[in-house]
Amino acid sequence: MELAVTLKSQTIQNKVREVGINENNWYPVAWANTLKPGEVIPVTIWQKSIAVYRDNHGQVHALENACPHKGIELHLGEIQGDRIVCPYHGWEFDGDGQCVNIPYFPKEQKLPCAQARSYPAEDRYSVIWVFPGDPTLATERQIPDVPEYADPNCLMIPITGVFRAHFSICNENTMDVFHGFLHKNLQGWFDPILLKLQDGDDFVKADYRVSYQGILTRFLGIDRDGSGVTTRTVSIHYQYPHYHSTMEGVSSLYLMRLPVGPNETRSFSLLFLPKIRLPKWLLRTIKPVMVPLVRRFLFMRFLEQDVGMMESEQRTYRANPNRRYVEVNPAIIALQRIIVRQYETFVQQSSQSPFHSQQSSHTSAPIAGLATSVSTERG
Structure with missing residues (x-):
């Protein structure tokens, strides 16, 4: 369903920080x-x-x-x-x-x-x-498809993320393109605009227009006119519980999320760069050296800054779970609604299935009405 893309003040219901996962996924x-x-x-x-x-x-x-x-x-x-x-x-x-x-x-x-x-x-x-849930559902819930994995022309960069934060905080960071201000010293991105937003029972899709400059544009070869600045569309697709995001004609990122517990989340990401202008034989030769260097000195610098913000957010929430917050990005509100809906679905399924273990006390907190309380304006 199409959603409005207007940036509008909305109050966040903090219980999204308490829900568990839908175990019936890979x-x-x-x-x-x-x-x-x-x-x-x-x-x-x-x-x-x-x-x-x-x-x-x-x-x-x-x-x-x-x-x-x-x-x-x-x-x-x-x-x-x-x-x-x-x-x-x-x-x-x-x-x-x-x-x-x-x-x-x-x-x-x-x-x-x-x-x-x-x-x-x-x-x-x-x-x-x-697959930690009902094993009879394992064949119905598919592992995310990664077609670039078999493409020899792509440079694949595996990236591991470890975050001392609830998975909802980590998921919001991935959906939130408006935090480019954080990366200003890395010459990241700026002037983001939310162009399109869609959601369903288990997904959120958002398209942003974003401008880039500096080292990132030079490395990726997207500086079209030599000015050092380029504008691209970034598409982010959250299909519970994982992500696939693309930068128009440049990169494809598969972010697979592992919620470890209420205060820890991990991710296993595969970043594909299809525009590396090198002969295939040379790319194969230098890949063992190039991949860790690109990961460490380019992309991990951005991720490390994000980690600091996510863990700060988690610490503040745990210190005072009753503090109220305001969100203006409708994509974040839509994402929260999916996270809550999927947990509610799992709770309902587990009550009818012998395969699910009993939920721990902190995840069984009342969440009735949360899905509607984080609703956003629909277009």
Whole structure:
């Protein structure tokens, strides 16, 4: 649905900072190259601890990070073949979480009914994904499509973000193009204008016109007339719970969000630059050196400034959750509405499904009426 793009003062309802996630989606948990065959790591998806391991055949598995015998964290164990072995008593569990061997049991003795909950897991686009919700919905909810991943002409830059802030704060930062003032010393962007805004049950799309200057325009080769200034359309598409944004004809960014808990969020992003004017053989040769340099000395400088603002916002909110705030960007209000709606949907689904664990007390706070209380003017 088309929404009005007028910048208009609206009061934010702070309960958007308290909602949990809709678990019935795929979430990124690690870069694929950080998990070798025979290794196991602990990950957390919205306070849910999960042991993710790659068996000796290369297949990725995800189990609840608690042995059903004594509750020992399974990530402390070891991998044998396609099984994970608890470090305490040596109980072995397969990729479905079923206990398949107890070393001190006679071979003829029946094993107890002991099973760790398993989660659908995938290795795709250099990222390990886990589906923490109802596993019967895993095939319906798709991992975001990244068509540029297979394009050899694109320079792919993986970027990791770690934020001590609620995921709603992080999501608003990504949707908010009006904060270019923050990056003025980096010669970032200026004069943003919201051109178009749409939303639905699980998405928000916003188009901005933005001007760029300085080092960013020179590196990306978008200085058309030699003045050092260029104007482009930036399109931001939030498809709960992840982002895809593009700069007109220049870049494509896939930002995959991992809400860890009420005070921590992570992101796994893939930035594609299709306009690198180098021969393919040379690009392949210098990529191992060029990617970390571009990431660290260009893009991470912007991200680090954003991190400071997001974490400041979180600290202020936690110090006084009753403080009232005013927002003027209708894209932010639309985004908040989606975040709340998706959580409400999950709460309703989980009450009817045996697969969802009971929500923690802080995420079960009353949120009735919040979706309408952050409504924005519609065009």
